[in-house]
Amino acid sequence: MKPVFFFLCLLGLILVSPAMAINSTASAMSVSQYSIQAPDNYVIYQIIVDPVPMGTNQSHVLNYNGATFLLTIGSAQSYGIFNEFDIALTYPNGSLSSKHVSTTRISLGNYKTTIQPVFSQAQSLNNAYLTIDLQVGLTPVSAEFNTQPAGWLASSAIPFSSASGNLGVSTNVFCEMMTLDDFQNNVVNYNSLWGLKNLGSTVFQWTYEMVLGFISNIPVIGPLFIQLLTLLGIVLTEMSFWAVFIVTNAPAIILSLETLIIILSVVNTGKNAPLRKVLSNIYQYNVACINGFFTLIELLRGWIISLIEVITSIVQAMKLT
Structure with missing residues (x-):
C-alpha cells in the first residue's frame, strides 16, 4: 500500500473510530443556546462546540448530581493571526480557576472548542487551523492548542449529568456520552488501548491512543x-x-x-x-x-x-x- 493512500485511510479511520468507540452523541445544531440531559445511567464526558467565531463569549453550566461548574470562555483576535483566550472555571464550592492563553496562528476567524478532550472526536469538518482544548477536571482549569488528546490527564475528567450554555452565536454542540461504568473503566482508569477488547472478527477498530499504548509497552x-x-x-x-x-x-x-x-x-x-x-x-x-x-x-x-x-x-x- 502506498504511503499517501494509507495516510488517507488512516485519516478516515481516525475520523470514524470515535463513532465506534463512544456510546452515544447528543447534538444541538445551529443553536445559540443549548441544554442537554444525559439519559439514565449515562454521563456526558466530552463537549465539542464548532465552529466558534473569534470575539465570541461562551458560557457553559455543567452539572453532576447537584454539583454545578460554570465555565466561561472569551476570545479576541487582532490582525487575523493573534488569538487571545480567557478561560474561567467556577467550582461548586465557589473557588475560581482562570487561565489566559494566546497563539499566533491563522484561524480563518473561527476556532473549535473541546471541553475535556478525553478521546479523539471529529464531529464536524471545521478547518479553522485552531482548536482550543480545555481540561476541566478536578485539577485547575487548563487550556492548550491542538493537543487533543495527548497530554491530558484523562483520569481527572469529571462526568456530567447535564450541560447547558449560551454560545453568543449560532453554532453546533456535540455532547459525547457513555455509561457511568464505562466512564469509570475507561476514563477514570484511563486505558489507552480501549476498544481493542471489543474487536469484531472482521473489523479492526483502532485510534491513535491504541498506537501510543502499543508503543508505551516497548521496554525502555x-x-x-x-x-x-x-x-x-x-x-x-x-x-x-x-x-x-x-x-x-x-x-x-x-x-x-x-x-x-x-x-x-x-x-x-x-x-x-x-x-x-x-x-x-x-x-x-x-x-x-x-x-x-x-x-x-x-x-x-x-x-x-x-x-x-x-x-x-x-x-x-x-x-x-
Whole structure:
C-alpha cells in the first residue's frame, strides 16, 4: 500500500473510530443556546462546540448530581493571526480557576472548542487551523492548542449529568456520552488501548491512543519514542502552519522578500560594482530562497512519510497480536 493512500485511510479511520468507540452523541445544531440531559445511567464526558467565531463569549453550566461548574470562555483576535483566550472555571464550592492563553496562528476567524478532550472526536469538518482544548477536571482549569488528546490527564475528567450554555452565536454542540461504568473503566482508569477488547472478527477498530499504548509497552525505548513523536508533532504543526501562511500570503511575502534581496544585493556588491554583479547577486539570492523553501517542503514530506511508515508497521503488528 502506498504511503499517501494509507495516510488517507488512516485519516478516515481516525475520523470514524470515535463513532465506534463512544456510546452515544447528543447534538444541538445551529443553536445559540443549548441544554442537554444525559439519559439514565449515562454521563456526558466530552463537549465539542464548532465552529466558534473569534470575539465570541461562551458560557457553559455543567452539572453532576447537584454539583454545578460554570465555565466561561472569551476570545479576541487582532490582525487575523493573534488569538487571545480567557478561560474561567467556577467550582461548586465557589473557588475560581482562570487561565489566559494566546497563539499566533491563522484561524480563518473561527476556532473549535473541546471541553475535556478525553478521546479523539471529529464531529464536524471545521478547518479553522485552531482548536482550543480545555481540561476541566478536578485539577485547575487548563487550556492548550491542538493537543487533543495527548497530554491530558484523562483520569481527572469529571462526568456530567447535564450541560447547558449560551454560545453568543449560532453554532453546533456535540455532547459525547457513555455509561457511568464505562466512564469509570475507561476514563477514570484511563486505558489507552480501549476498544481493542471489543474487536469484531472482521473489523479492526483502532485510534491513535491504541498506537501510543502499543508503543508505551516497548521496554525502555517506548516512552522515549512517544516523547519524540510529541516533539515531532509540534515541529510538523509549526512547519505546516508557516507553509500555509507563506502560500496564503504569497504576493505580499514575495514582494517583501524581493525588496530585501535587492537591498542586500546592492549592499553586498559594494561601491562602484558593475550592474551585472548586482543582477548576479539578485539571481543567486532568489535561487537560494527558492531552494530553501523546497527543502523545507521536502523535509516536511519526508518526516510525514516516515511517520506514516512507522504507524503502518505498528498497525500491522497490532493486527497480528
